[in-house]
Amino acid sequence: MQIELKIFRYNPQTDKESRFDTYKVDVDPSDRVLDSLMHVYRNEDGSLAFRKSCAHGVCGSDAMRINGKERLACKTLIKDVTQSEGDTILIEPLRHLPVQKDLMVDQSEFLSRFKKVSPFLIPEEKPPENGEYIQSQLQRDAIDDATKCINCGACYSACPVLDTNPDFLGPAALVHASRFIFDSRDQGLDARIAILDQPNGIWACDNHFECTKVCPRGIKITKLINLTKREIKKRKGE
Amino acid sequence: MDYDYDVLIVGAGGAGLYAALEASRTGKTAVLTKVYPQRSHTGAAQGGIGAALGNVEEDKPEWHAFDTVKGGDYLVDQNAAVILAEDAVRAVYDLENRGLPFSRTPEGKIDQRRFGGHTRNFGEGPVRRACYAADRTGHMILQTLYQQCIKSDVAFYDEFFVLDVMLDGDTPSGLIVFELATGQIHMFKAKVILFATGGFGRMFKITSNAYSNTGDGPAILARNGIPLMDMEFFQIHPTGIRDMGILITEGVRGEGGILYNSEGEAFMKRYAPTMLDLAPRDMISRAIMTEIFEGRGIRGTRKIDDYVYLDASHLGRAKVEEKIPDIADFCRTYLDVDPAEAPMPVQPTAHYAMGGIPTNVNGQVWTGEKVYPGLYAAGECACVSVHGANRLGTNSLVDLVVFGRRAGQHIAEYVRNAPQGRVDKDRARWWKDRIARLKSAKGSHPGEIFDSMQETMMEKVGVYRTGSEMEKAVSSLQKLRLDYEHVSVHAGAENFNAEVQTVLELGNLLDLALHTAASALNRQESRGAHTRDDFPDRNDGDWLKHSLSTLKDNQISFQYRDVDVHKWEPKPRVY
Numbered sequence: 059m060q061i062e063l064k065i066f067r068y069n070p071q072t073d074k075e076s077r078f079d080t081y082k083v084d085v086d087p088s089d090r091v092l093d094s095l096m097h098v099y100r101n102e103d104g105s106l107a108f109r110k111s112c113a114h115g116v117c118g119s120d121a122m123r124i125n126g127k128e129r130l131a132c133k134t135l136i137k138d139v140t141q142s143e144g145d146t147i148l149i150e151p152l153r154h155l156p157v158q159k160d161l162m163v164d165q166s167e168f169l170s171r172f173k174k175v176s177p178f179l180i181p182e183e184k185p186p187e188n189g190e191y192i193q194s195q196l197q198r199d200a201i202d203d204a205t206k207c208i209n210c211g212a213c214y215s216a217c218p219v220l221d222t223n224p225d226f227l228g229p230a231a232l233v234h235a236s237r238f239i240f241d242s243r244d245q246g247l248d249a250r251i252a253i254l255d256q257p258n259g260i261w262a263c264d265n266h267f268e269c270t271k272v273c274p275r276g277i278k279i280t281k282l283i284n285l286t287k288r289e290i291k292k293r294k295g296e
Numbered sequence: 297m298d299y300d301y302d303v304l305i306v307g308a309g310g311a312g313l314y315a316a317l318e319a320s321r322t323g324k325t326a327v328l329t330k331v332y333p334q335r336s337h338t339g340a341a342q343g344g345i346g347a348a349l350g351n352v353e354e355d356k357p358e359w360h361a362f363d364t365v366k367g368g369d370y371l372v373d374q375n376a377a378v379i380l381a382e383d384a385v386r387a388v389y390d391l392e393n394r395g396l397p398f399s400r401t402p403e404g405k406i407d408q409r410r411f412g413g414h415t416r417n418f419g420e421g422p423v424r425r426a427c428y429a430a431d432r433t434g435h436m437i438l439q440t441l442y443q444q445c446i447k448s449d450v451a452f453y454d455e456f457f458v459l460d461v462m463l464d465g466d467t468p469s470g471l472i473v474f475e476l477a478t479g480q481i482h483m484f485k486a487k488v489i490l491f492a493t494g495g496f497g498r499m500f501k502i503t504s505n506a507y508s509n510t511g512d513g514p515a516i517l518a519r520n521g522i523p524l525m526d527m528e529f530f531q532i533h534p535t536g537i538r539d540m541g542i543l544i545t546e547g548v549r550g551e552g553g554i555l556y557n558s559e560g561e562a563f564m565k566r567y568a569p570t571m572l573d574l575a576p577r578d579m580i581s582r583a584i585m586t587e588i589f590e591g592r593g594i595r596g597t598r599k600i601d602d603y604v605y606l607d608a609s610h611l612g613r614a615k616v617e618e619k620i621p622d623i624a625d626f627c628r629t630y631l632d633v634d635p636a637e638a639p640m641p642v643q644p645t646a647h648y649a650m651g652g653i654p655t656n657v658n659g660q661v662w663t664g665e666k667v668y669p670g671l672y673a674a675g676e677c678a679c680v681s682v683h684g685a686n687r688l689g690t691n692s693l694v695d696l697v698v699f700g701r702r703a704g705q706h707i708a709e710y711v712r713n714a715p716q717g718r719v720d721k722d723r724a725r726w727w728k729d730r731i732a733r734l735k736s737a738k739g740s741h742p743g744e745i746f747d748s749m750q751e752t753m754m755e756k757v758g759v760y761r762t763g764s765e766m767e768k769a770v771s772s773l774q775k776l777r778l779d780y781e782h783v784s785v786h787a788g789a790e791n792f793n794a795e796v797q798t799v800l801e802l803g804n805l806l807d808l809a810l811h812t813a814a815s816a817l818n819r820q821e822s823r824g825a826h827t828r829d830d831f832p833d834r835n836d837g838d839w840l841k842h843s844l845s846t847l848k849d850n851q852i853s854f855q856y857r858d859v860d861v862h863k864w865e866p867k868p869r870v871y
């Protein structure tokens with residue numbers, strides 16, 4: 059079938075303002091949206107800028123807004139976002155991050171917030187000689203959800219708090235904090251509290267659940283944030 | 297000079313990150329990567345990493361080494377296989393200690409599952425050797441190593457696309473790099489360079505590989521006169537999602553998944569009676585293609601794009617959700633199939649480059665005749681060789697961490713007294729001109745050449761190969777390389793001009809495709825993943841040797857390197 063892609067275009071180096079370009083493409087309903095972008099890029103307009111790599115939803119490169127919702131272009135099939143022949147798919151870059159070009163956004167601020175929460179294991183003692191830490195299946199389950207994060211930024215784009223408070227750490231960084239706080243091998247809660255226990259830290263989240271709705275990895279982000287809030291209160295004896 | 301380091305690591309997958317962690321202990325180190333580190337393809341690896349921990353049943357590194365040698369159809373260098381199996385145990389513990397969230401046994405130890413070709417006691421039956429974190433083991437390895445690099449303040453240059461290496465004689469002196477954000481060409485000076493640029497499955501039409509897997513490292517070194525090793529051996533994994541190639545991990549069969557043909561028959565019993573669905577990948581891919589060609593594919597068309605079923609529904613929903621949640625998600629997303637209820641339609645998919653940049657067990661580039669001091673390679677782009685003619689599942693992740701780490705450690709020592717080479721400024725100027733020419737020419741879009749290369753490789757250099765077909769492949773590829781001279785970039789922008797990168801990547805893929813097709817045509821026997829109708833048997837007398845290919849003037853020429861067979865004598869390979 060034939061559909062239309064209506065794609066956000068902007069090159070800050072040459073364009074005064076952004077615009078939308080429209081491309082007609084022949085697709086199969088079971089194609090990925092990414093396939094249609096690739097088709098445009100390879101055969102029609104090589105200037106179209108977007109990121110991609112794995113093409114099956116595990117690397118986090120191609121998060122963008124498709125018909126107004128944050129999604130991975132490679133995990134979204136044409137039939138998920140169109141009804142019939144001739145339909146238009148609206149494609150825009152993520153929000154809350156400066157546009158570098160077209161669908162590419164500058165991730166440096168996003169990454170620096172991720173790095174702020176010390177996203178690595180901080181064990182108490184030296185690792186066991188010649189062997190593994192013992193961790194029960196139950197303890198392992200406690201971190202399972204958070205370990206799925208691919209840092210795609212979809213949640214960061216969807217978060218309404220960031221609309222009004224651009225200094226909020228954002229959901230993705232909080233997911234990574236929880237990833238380690240709830241790891242039975244980790245002892246870094248105190249170090250991380252310094253960052254989290256701030257007005258722009260974890261307390262800025264007011265449970266809109268928008269992040270949870272868009273996460274392409276199905277992570278229950280809001281729940282993890284709330285569990286972490288509780289853990290911090292517990293540590294502070296509140 | 298734009299940037300000055302002791303050590304440059306090209307690639308931020310598992311191999312590059314581990315090497316960077318080790319090398320940065322003594323040398324001023326930077327990692328260059330064309331995609332953000334967390335987007336590297338290691339993150340896509342699913343099923344597991346092999347190590348004879350013996351956590352759930354008895355196991356020994358020696359058995360692992362033997363399985364690796366036999367799995368590789370005896371083209372594996374046995375000294376390297378022994379190191380692989382022994383270091384694997386230590387590497388897995390190291391990753392766990394650094395935070396990797398492995399799945400656990402009821403006693404709280406790292407859990408292990410079965411994988412193809414891994415056996416107890418030299419082939420008696422399957423053994424549970426693959427350590428795993430659900431079905432995102434590679435994701436967890438990549439994340440853990442990246443986290444450790446953040447902890448150690450390793451310098452990263454993200455979206456810096458390496459174009460070329462500068463060599464002063466046989467030692468490296470630096471890199472020429474295209475910065476995607478600005479379009480600038482930079483010179484990076486260094487005493488040591490390690491390539492860890494990953495695989496090149498994108499030369500095939502149906503592949504499990506990322507768009508970024510374009511073999512830049514091997515292609516760059518090959519253009520600088522370094523021969524590539526065993527390029528004919530490209531692994532076609534038996535179970536990719538039909539038409540898309542997205543991988544269904546062998547872990548599914550490790551957990552008990554079974555392959556069926558259109559008659560509802562579990563056909564592997566005819567091909568590998570002891571190992572059944574856990575036979576090595578080359579055998580299963582051949583079995584599937586045989587079923588298809590004999591009309592027992594699901595569609596029954598006898599054509600290459602037919603498929604078979606992989607059934608895991610008898611495992612029950614709980615196990616599917618716990619052990620293979622991502623696979624279940626892929627199937628629901630892309631196929632509308634719920635593997636807890638229905639079988640998955642699968643077809644072989646191009647997966648892993650067994651050949652690549654020849655190295656010794658310390659990661660130094662080594663042709664068998666000479667070592668290139670200061671020049672290293674590790675991971676999928678390198679050929680140690682521990683995979684020989686067919687890699688066992690889980691052994692790539694082992695390869696990354698074992699040889700990535702060993703190379704890093706060797707570099708940390710070597711760099712203390714390493715000489716500084718002379719950099720070649722003319723080279724950088726040449727690249728600036730080349731890119732300017734690409735932009736000013738009025739040539740065609742690269743789409744057609746891409747498609748044509750991928751179709752040629754899939755059809756003529758796939759699971760079953762024939763001399764006459766491969767001859768056609770070689771001449772088509774030679775022609776495509778000439779057509780490629782007329783491709784141009786249509787967008788003139790300086791910033792984020794991905795088209796420049798795409799066109800140059802296509803050039804790299806074309807070179808490697810020609811190496812692969814010509815090497816396959818040259819090897820007149822069948823061994824592991826290289827199966828020829830016209831030479832159906834393995835021929836140790838003439839072909840128990842590594843091939844080294846060199847591309848010059850659109851022609852490939854060959855040299856050879858001996859295989860280390862000091863421990864186990866080559867035997868016929870039955871399972």
Ligand SMILES: Cc1cc2nc3c(=O)[nH]c(=O)nc-3n(C[C@H](O)[C@H](O)[C@H](O)COP(=O)(O)OP(=O)(O)OC[C@H]3O[C@@H](n4cnc5c(N)ncnc54)[C@H](O)[C@@H]3O)c2cc1C
Nearest residue numbers: 307308309311330338342343344458494675676690692693
């Ligand atoms: C779907 C899938 C599942 C798999 N499952 C398993 C498994 O269960 N077990 C197993 O053992 N193996 C598995 N493998 C194989 C294994 O994942 C890969 O072989 C391995 O991850 C490759 O790692 P690497 O470090 O060599 O390279 P990669 O992780 O591919 O990283 C390459 C790096 O090089 C960089 N790069 C490339 N070219 C350039 C350039 N020109 N300039 C700058 N940077 C560059 C990239 O940006 C990237 O950072 C799987 C593979 C796939 C595709």
Ligand code: SF4
Nearest residue numbers: 207208210211213273
């Ligand atoms: S939590 Fe989900 S949406 Fe947010 S960055 Fe991670 S994977 Fe993306």
Ligand code: FES
Nearest residue numbers: 111113117118132
């Ligand atoms: S391309 Fe990797 S997530 Fe879409």
